Amino acid sequence: MAEQAYPKKALSIFSLLLIVAAVLFYWVWGVSYGSWNIFSAENMGVYSIFVVLLGLGVFGLLLAKYKQ
Numbered sequence: 001m002a003e004q005a006y007p008k009k010a011l012s013i014f015s016l017l018l019i020v021a022a023v024l025f026y027w028v029w030g031v032s033y034g035s036w037n038i039f040s041a042e043n044m045g046v047y048s049i050f051v052v053l054l055g056l057g058v059f060g061l062l063l064a065k066y067k068q
Contacts, residue, residue: 015060
């Protein structure tokens with residue numbers, strides 16, 4: 001049987017780290033600038049980074065879960 005390129009455990013850990021990084025990034029931004037509304041026009045950059053990190057983390061977890 002061929003060895004997998006990326007083991008499920010490593011992929012899951014990396015995906016969880018991406019989700020934690022997204023939440024920490026949003027939290028640090030909110031504490032630093034006092035702005036918790038990521039949907040306002042001034043905070044679109046923060047929103048885009050948050051969504052990309054969170055989306056990749058969730059996608060990685062789903063990929064690890066359903067990977068054969």
